[in-house]
Amino acid sequence: MTAMDTRPLAPKDVRALVRPDQVHGSVYTSQEIFEMEMRRIFREGWVYVAHESEVPEPGDYVTRRVGGDPLIIARGRDGQVRVLHNCCTHRGNRLCSADRGNANSFRCHYHGWTFSNDGSLVAVPMKDGYADRLDEVKDRLALAPAARVDSYRGFVFASLEDTDITLAEHLGRATAAIDRLCDLSPTGKLTLNAGWMKHFNRCNWKMIMENNVDGYHALFTHKSVYDTIRPAKVSHVPSKVQVLVRDLGGGHTEIDYAEEYTRLDEEFVWFGRAPRESMPDYIAAMEAAYGPERTHRTLVVGPPHTLIFPNLFLAELNIMMVEPLSPSETVAHYTPALLDGAPEMNRKALRRTEGALGPAGFLIADDGEIGYRNQRGLAAHRPEWLELSRGLESDTGNETGTVNYDKSAETPQRGFWKQWQRMMGETK
Amino acid sequence: MPTDGIDPAWAGFIYREARLADESRYSEWESLWDDDEAVYWVPIEPDQDPNRKLSYIYDNRKRLASRIRQLNSGFRHSQTPPSTMRRLITNLELIAQDERSVTIGSNFVLFEHREVLTTWAGRYTHRIRTNGDKLRLLQKVVHLVNSRDSIPTLAFLI
Numbered sequence: 137m138t139a140m141d142t143r144p145l146a147p148k149d150v151r152a153l154v155r156p157d158q159v160h161g162s163v164y165t166s167q168e169i170f171e172m173e174m175r176r177i178f179r180e181g182w183v184y185v186a187h188e189s190e191v192p193e194p195g196d197y198v199t200r201r202v203g204g205d206p207l208i209i210a211r212g213r214d215g216q217v218r219v220l221h222n223c224c225t226h227r228g229n230r231l232c233s234a235d236r237g238n239a240n241s242f243r244c245h246y247h248g249w250t251f252s253n254d255g256s257l258v259a260v261p262m263k264d265g266y267a268d269r270l271d272e273v274k275d276r277l278a279l280a281p282a283a284r285v286d287s288y289r290g291f292v293f294a295s296l297e298d299t300d301i302t303l304a305e306h307l308g309r310a311t312a313a314i315d316r317l318c319d320l321s322p323t324g325k326l327t328l329n330a331g332w333m334k335h336f337n338r339c340n341w342k343m344i345m346e347n348n349v350d351g352y353h354a355l356f357t358h359k360s361v362y363d364t365i366r367p368a369k370v371s372h373v374p375s376k377v378q379v380l381v382r383d384l385g386g387g388h389t390e391i392d393y394a395e396e397y398t399r400l401d402e403e404f405v406w407f408g409r410a411p412r413e414s415m416p417d418y419i420a421a422m423e424a425a426y427g428p429e430r431t432h433r434t435l436v437v438g439p440p441h442t443l444i445f446p447n448l449f450l451a452e453l454n455i456m457m458v459e460p461l462s463p464s465e466t467v468a469h470y471t472p473a474l475l476d477g478a479p480e481m482n483r484k485a486l487r488r489t490e491g492a493l494g495p496a497g498f499l500i501a502d503d504g505e506i507g508y509r510n511q512r513g514l515a516a517h518r519p520e521w522l523e524l525s526r527g528l529e530s531d532t533g534n535e536t537g538t539v540n541y542d543k544s545a546e547t548p549q550r551g552f553w554k555q556w557q558r559m560m561g562e563t564k
Numbered sequence: 565m566p567t568d569g570i571d572p573a574w575a576g577f578i579y580r581e582a583r584l585a586d587e588s589r590y591s592e593w594e595s596l597w598d599d600d601e602a603v604y605w606v607p608i609e610p611d612q613d614p615n616r617k618l619s620y621i622y623d624n625r626k627r628l629a630s631r632i633r634q635l636n637s638g639f640r641h642s643q644t645p646p647s648t649m650r651r652l653i654t655n656l657e658l659i660a661q662d663e664r665s666v667t668i669g670s671n672f673v674l675f676e677h678r679e680v681l682t683t684w685a686g687r688y689t690h691r692i693r694t695n696g697d698k699l700r701l702l703q704k705v706v707h708l709v710n711s712r713d714s715i716p717t718l719a720f721l722i
Contacts, residue, residue, distance in 0.1 A: 235712065331608050331618040334714035338680075360639035365630045467714040471618065486618060487627075496606065496621045498634060501719040505642035508717075512679075 144168065151561035154553045157525035161514050164340040169560075170463040177446050177559050178203025179296040182306040184448035184457055185209055185219055185282075187328040188290040189476075195238040197253065201459055202447070205296060207282070208232055210253040213240065219282035219294040220255045226277070255279035289318045290326060291448075309537060310388040313442035317450055319434055321475035322421035328455060330486060333470040333494035339507035341447075341460035342556070344468055347503055348449045348456070349389045349441070349548035351381055352526065357506050361498050369405055370396055374542040381527075381547045383538040387445025387555025389548030394437045406438035406452060407481075408488070415480040439473070443548065445555050453485055454493060464511050470494050524549050569658040574666055577699045578690055582653055582672075585721035588646035593721055594632045598693055598700040602628050606706045606722060620711070620718060635721075642719035647678040649720060653688070664695040665702060674722065682716055685709050 145168055153160040153169075163169055177183075183202055186209040190198050197210035199222055206222035208231070224231050224244040231242045231251065241258065243250045250259035257274045260266065266273050282294035286303035288311055293303050304311075318324050337344060347353065355362070355372045362368055370377050370393070378395040397405050404410045412419050412435070422431040439452045449456040451470070459467040472489040474482045492499045527545020531538050540547040577596070584593040602625035605614065614622050623631060634640050651674035660667040667689060674684040691703035706722050708715065 330616070331612070333608065333618060333620060336714040336716045338716070357641065360634045360637040360641075363639065364633040364637045483615065486615070487622070490619055490622050491627065491630075494620055495715050495718040498630070501642040501717045502640065504717040505719070 145172070147561045151557050154557040155521070156550070157523070157528055158521040159524055159553055161520055161522055163556075164343060164511065165463050165514050167463055170460070172560060173556075174203045174460070176562065177556070178460070179205070181299055181446070181559055182284075182293045182295050182301075182303055183446060184291060184444065185294045186217075186292045187326065187455070188217060188287060188292060189325070189327045189329060190236070191217060192329075193238065195240050195253065196236070197232070197239065198236040199232050199234065202294070203296070203460070206230055207294075208242070208253075208279075209292065212252075212254040214254070216254075217285070217287070217292055218254060219285045219292070219296075221280040221282075221296075223280065224249060224251075225257065225279060231279075251279050255281055289314050289324070306386060307444070308386045308388065309384040310386065310442065310444050313384075313388070313390060313440035313444070313450055316437070316440045317453075317473055319426075320439060320453075320478075320481075322418070322425040322477040324425075325476035326455075327474045327476050327482075328471050330472050330474055330482075330489075333489075335468045335470065335495045335500065335504060337466045337468055337504050337507055338464060339466060339504075339511040340463055341458045341466040342552070343507045343510055344458055344466055344503075345443055345446070345449065346549050346552060347507065348451065349381065349391055349443050349552070351379070351391045351543035351545070351548075353506070357502050358499055360502070365498055369393075370400075374544050377543065378541065379543040380539050380541050381543055381545050382536060382540075383547050383551025383554075384442075385537055385551070387552055387559075388443060389551040390440060390442035391543060391548070393441065397436050397438060398433075401436060403432065403435040404438075405436075407484070410484065418478045418480045421477055443552065445552065451493070454489055456493075468500075470500075524553070569661075570656055570668060571666075573699065574668060574692055574694075575656055577692060577701075578653060578656070578668065578670065578688075581690070581701065581704075582651050586649045586651055586674075588635070588643065588649075588720065590632045590635045590721070594628070596701045597625070597628065598702050600625060601693075601702050603703040603705070604628050604631075605704070606708065606711070606718070608711050610707055610711070620715070621706075621722075635719075640719060642717050647676045647720050649674060649676045651675070651684075659689065665691055665693050667691045667703075676720065684722065686711070 153163055185202055186198055191211040194211050194213050197208055199208050208220045208222045211217050222231050226249055229244050229246045231244055241250050241252050248261040252258050255278045257277050263270050282296050283298040284295040378399055380392050382392055383389050403412055440450045441452055442450045447458050453473050455471050455473050457469045470493045472485040494500055524546045527540045527542050527547055531540050531547055581596055604623040606621040607619045651672050653670050653672050655671040657669045659669045670688045672688050676682045686708040689705040693700040693702050
């Protein structure tokens with residue numbers, strides 16, 4: 137009888153869980169892997185935390201958990217957006233319990249310590265108890281900030297611990313996907329202020345992210361939508377369409393309909409084929425901003441369908457972010473990507489988001505059920521390895537990344553796993 | 565027990581609506597609704613404007629019909645098989661009355677079993693059309709106690 141091996145997983149062991157065409161089932165079920173992910177990916181790497189439009193005015197803040205850490209994202213009096221740990225530096229009290237609000241300072245209700253929304257400790261009741269150390273105490277005990285904060289076109293990212301790459305290096309080619317979304321607004325800006333659906337999923341966070349860029353499942357998982365509600369935007373048969381899947385590098389991956397929509401040269405295929413006559417103000421504003429030709433191209437090509445590693449998904453005209461809770465529990469957050477200067481679009485966008493997404497969504501409810509069944513299936517010890525070989529022979533490289541013209545190819549999943557493997561297997 | 569001013573027929577309508585929803589009798593449930601006018605609404609924030617803020621569900625009559633068609637397809641995996649459900653409705657109060665409708669508020673607790681047992685609870689507001697040959701549902705608003713928190717898949721009729 138051998139003693140149970142209780143050594144923690146070595147980096148090389150973790151790297152070995154991902155093969156070019158397979159992934160080990162334990163990545164979805166292991167508590168140890170989950171904790172390593174929260175450290176190596178969610179704290180030591182760049183993650184999406186908020187959008188600037190969620191905190192438009194000085195004093196505005198939102199709170200949320202990223203990688204399990206409660207955070208306050210607040211716009212200071214100086215206009216700067218900061219990412220602070222939502223934890224009183226005295227005895228650990230969760231400082232702010234509201235989802236969002238406006239406040240220049242946060243007061244801890246335990247001992248009355250007051251922090252400015254830039255994180256500095258400004259008031260300590262009965263300060264004589266710190267004798268002449270008070271200034272030192274106040275300097276040392278500011279709210280713990282994220283090590284790095286940066287943004288791209290309003291999308292705020294943070295690295296909670298220090299990281300050795302810039303946000304630009306992290307995003308790489310994914311900035312083009314963010315551009316594609318923002319450029320649907322006449323002012324180039326998004327307004328994420330419609331509120332959030334929060335869908336509690338009984339499955340691992342990576343299953344949800346993989347499913348977002350899975351071009352194989354729709355015909356089967358969403359059969360009920362195509363049979364009874366509306367037909368698919370374009371054919372599901374890969375050989376009939378120029379829809380492709382792409383690994384952009386850095387773990388960012390997507391399904392790209394641009395070439396197919398351009399081939400059709402039809403506007404708004406991605407928006408229920410709404411005729412441009414139904415939104416005259418939007419068209420006028422877009423043409424004033426970008427000119428008629430570029431506007432036409434933009435309305436043909438439409439928004440991105442792009443996963444930004446690890447926790448953000450640009451779900452066409454929606455933003456989705458995932459909040460892992462445990463190996464088998466995840467909250468998926470959804471909001472429509474409202475476009476600044478486009479009220480006609482935004483009115484329709486709310487209803488479209490409600491129809492498709494969230495816990496009651498025509499699409500997402502069934503994705504949730506499938507994810508749950510995956511998680512339950514993975515209680516089985518066999519098979520050990522899950523298959524991700526689809527399309528391996530037909531992957532091709534070009535200047536945009538690794539691309540496959542079979543939209544059902546598992547190129548995006550392989551790209552996600554390569555980044556996961558790299559970040560998890562790093563020796564620090 | 566219904567409170568003062570609530571016709572037993574209205575309470576009976578609410579209880580029947582609940583039973584049909586519990587038993588996933590989709591088409592029968594749909595037939596309770598008015599043919600033209602319908603609002604089936606599960607807001608996220610209690611006092612939100614549905615035209616500016618996102619809701620979990622905000623169905624007009626057409627979307628409601630789509631929802632029922634989808635549930636009847638047999639391929640709505642999230643309700644195939646249907647969850648086993650039973651809800652309790654209490655604290656009925658007459659909120660408003662006019663020549664064509666009554667609005668009744670009530671509290672509910674719903675036990676949904678789908679491999680795990682989930683409890684849903686909150687307040688219903690039913691607006692029922694009273695000026696036809698049959699009672700018909702015009703509006704059902706569902707305020708969940710946990711609407712601002714995360715909720716599990718809600719593919720059944722709440």
